[in-house]
Amino acid sequence: MKKLIFFILFSSLITSLALARSTGCKEGNCDNGYGKWVYTDKTTYEGEWVATKKHGQGTETWPNGYIYKGEFKESQWNGIGILFFPDGSTYEGEWANGFMNGEGTFTWSDGKQKKGIWKNGSFQE
Amino acid sequence: MEVSKNSFKTLSEPVKQFGGLVGIIILIFLTFFVLNNIFGEGDELVAKMKIEEERIAEERKLNKLISSLPSGVLVSFDGTDNFKLSDELYEAVCKATKLIPQRAIMGANFLNFRAHEIYTINGNKIDETFVKWDDEKNKCFAGFVVSGNNVGVDETIKVSGEALSFLSTGIDTRVYFIKNF
Numbered sequence: 001m002k003k004l005i006f007f008i009l010f011s012s013l014i015t016s017l018a019l020a021r022s023t024g025c026k027e028g029n030c031d032n033g034y035g036k037w038v039y040t041d042k043t044t045y046e047g048e049w050v051a052t053k054k055h056g057q058g059t060e061t062w063p064n065g066y067i068y069k070g071e072f073k074e075s076q077w078n079g080i081g082i083l084f085f086p087d088g089s090t091y092e093g094e095w096a097n098g099f100m101n102g103e104g105t106f107t108w109s110d111g112k113q114k115k116g117i118w119k120n121g122s123f124q125e
Numbered sequence: 126m127e128v129s130k131n132s133f134k135t136l137s138e139p140v141k142q143f144g145g146l147v148g149i150i151i152l153i154f155l156t157f158f159v160l161n162n163i164f165g166e167g168d169e170l171v172a173k174m175k176i177e178e179e180r181i182a183e184e185r186k187l188n189k190l191i192s193s194l195p196s197g198v199l200v201s202f203d204g205t206d207n208f209k210l211s212d213e214l215y216e217a218v219c220k221a222t223k224l225i226p227q228r229a230i231m232g233a234n235f236l237n238f239r240a241h242e243i244y245t246i247n248g249n250k251i252d253e254t255f256v257k258w259d260d261e262k263n264k265c266f267a268g269f270v271v272s273g274n275n276v277g278v279d280e281t282i283k284v285s286g287e288a289l290s291f292l293s294t295g296i297d298t299r300v301y302f303i304k305n306f
Contacts, residue, residue: 041228065198083235089306
């Protein structure tokens with residue numbers, strides 16, 4: 001009887017450990033080099049790392065469908081990059097501190113476009 | 126008066142007891158009638174109970190529908206491999222959804238820098254979230270309210286947009302994409 005209880009408890013522990021959501025570097029080198037990091041909410045970053053920060057070219061994929069491909073600096077979207085929105089809309093252009101900053105083109109899913117200068121995510125008329 | 130007293134005395138004991146019983150019953154009814162008029166809510170309470178019963182029935186219906194949906198991303202637009210909601214399902218999922226996860230909020234904040242700033246300053250705190258079905262536009266709207274002090278100024282910002290995709294966990298549904306552009 002004791003063995004059975006021990007077996008059930010042990011199996012539950014193994015199952016919960018296997019199913020537990022984990023965060024961390026799943027592939028490559030996430031300190032200095034090229035690696036893939038998976039967050040607890042299943043957001044992934046695959047790309048270049050410098051001193052444990054996202055730096056260089058990379059792709060960040062959110063579980064709800066946002067995908068950013070482009071340059072990272074100090075773990076933020078900085079430089080030239082393209083953001084795909086879940087409905088198919090895109091913004092391609094310059095980024096600073098994680099926001100659309102600089103020259104860029106926003107394309108709606110129906111093909112309509114807005115091209116020009118952006119500041120902190122807002123189009124400058 | 127004297128005559129009626131005498132005639133009462135002449136009544137047999139069982140008749141007297143029956144008369145007493147009827148009197149007590151009438152007294153009890155009158156007491157409850159008076160108390161109900163003073164403290165009771167009458168029709169108003171019945172109406173409230175009916176509304177609550179209807180709400181519970183509607184919630185049960187929606188929960189049954191949610192549990193029948195496939196787990197994963199549910200979308201209301203074409204062009205993806207995700208499960209496409211029919212018009213009826215879109216409305217039902219909208220009405221059953223109450224949660225908005227962090228990534229959906231962060232996504233909506235791309236187009237609202239001020240909201241992003243307050244959200245970040247306050248440690249990702251949200252004052253209020255809402256998911257509403259708009260009968261006139263036949264669309265689902267979702268959003269959130271952030272408030273706080275940003276550079277010495279107290280601000281309250283409401284971010285809202287069309288809820289175009291949801292996540293079904295098998296237990297509940299969550300807004301996954303708020304299109305606020």
